[in-house]
Amino acid sequence: MTSTPPTAPPSNDHRSDGGDAASGTSRAARARGRVRGLVRRGARAAARPGTWRRGPLLTASALLLGLLMLLHGQLPNGFGNLGSLVETLLPWFGGFVPLLLAAALWRRSPATVVALLLPVVAWVTLFGGLLADKSHAGGDLTVAEQNVNAGNPDPAGTARSLARSGASLLALVELTPRATADYERGLAGTYPYHTVQGTVGLWSRLPLSDTRTIDIMDFGPLAARKPAAAKLTANRALRTTVATDRGPLTVYVAHLGSVRVTPRTGFWTTSRDIGVQALAAAVAADPSPRVLLLGDLNGTVDDRELGGLTSQLRSAQVAAGNGFGFTWPAAFPMVRIDQILVRGLTPDSSWILPATTSDHLPIAARLSW
Structure with missing residues (x-):
């Protein structure tokens, strides 16, 4: 007895495909209709008096x-x-x-x-x-800076973190005599050369020479505006020369005076503004073709009071950064008051380094001749 194989039911695939296409077209048409309806209602509402x-x-x-x-x-x-x-x-x-x-x-x-x-x-x-990300490959020199905070609970840990930055030049500000010893020990293996002047210092893989302090709290006609308390202020700025394979590089490290917002004085910036003008005058008088300024300027490059510096020096962050690069406070950065400014050098990139136990974030940049 021969059995006949069962006949497969007719396929409805073509009907399903057609139904899906028709359904998709219908949904798109309904969506367009809703949009047109919203536009018409919006136009009618806008045309109403009032x-x-x-x-x-x-x-x-x-x-x-x-x-x-x-x-x-x-x-x-x-x-x-x-x-x-x-x-x-x-x-x-x-x-x-x-x-x-x-x-x-x-x-x-x-x-x-x-x-x-x-x-x-x-x-x-x-x-x-x-x-926009304006950074690009290249760079002859990597530099870094951080306000390490006088009350830093772990200066040795901060030193270890900064030693891994890859920077050839590392500027630290708001140093204290006690913490300076920790930074000198922690950075000695990476940076054979360094100088500390008051509360600011520079650690370097390259030789340093002609180092001197700059009094940014008492300068010419501005001396009359110098607050009495500033007479006891430790040195907050230095100038030195770095010997590179491309020639000498003049480096300034500075920590300008703090600013305050109070009900009585508003935005108090007197000591900072004195420092800006003194530092700007020193940079203007400097004959060096290549100048690098690293430090906490307690001001952003948008602040008109920093115009004496920003008119002479370029911001690495503005020229080659990615984003605003806010540095303070470290827990929730709102402003960039730590700066890397240059003259006679080209910024190739600028970035924020990993946080340490300071209340400021460290910054870095790659520069080329």
Whole structure:
């Protein structure tokens, strides 16, 4: 007896494919319809009388925010150094944009949404270039700097971490006599040459010569503004010459005076500003074709009061960094007050080193002739 094999049921694959395609087309059509509906409803809402008058305070705030960022240089410094304070925190003003946008959407204020274009354009114009990675390969010399914090609980550990940075030149500021011994022991195996002048020091793989201190708290006509307490201040700046295979390099290491924000004085920067002008005068008078400044300047390159230095020297972070490179406070960095500035050298890259037990993050850069 011969059995007949069962006949397979007819395939419905082509029907399934067609159904899926039709379903996908239908979903896309519905999505387009919803978008068109939203646009029509938005257009009708915008055309209603009074819609553009919603949220006048929000609209005014958006415009003022944009003008503040665009015209920050016009803010006076006569009252509590307001201009310098705004310029120090200027990148963070962009954080008000999403807050105002959320409020505008809640109030259904199209005027505020349009007004927010001004601060967005202003912020991108000022800081958009910092967001791109401008580093590139190459570099003849790697340098690093850190404010190691006078109250650092583990200077020996900080020294071990910095010794692994790969830098040929390492500048440390806010040294104390007791901690300096720890840094000298911890860095001796990596850096055969070093100099410490007061609270600042430079460790080097290359020979140093012609080292001297710079009084950044008492300079010419600025001496009258020198606070009485500053007479006891230890030296906070040095100048030295590094012997490289490409010729001599002049290096400055500095820790400018601290700044304070108080209800009575506002943004107090007197000792720092004296130091900026003294250091700027020393750099201007220096005949060296190649100059490197490493240190905690207690100010950002956007602060007008640092103009005496930033008009002569380039910021490695601005020229070859990736992002803002904030350094302080280490737990939640908000500003970059530690700087690597150069003249006669080309920054190839700039970056933040791993955190130590200091309240500042260490920074590094690769430079080429």
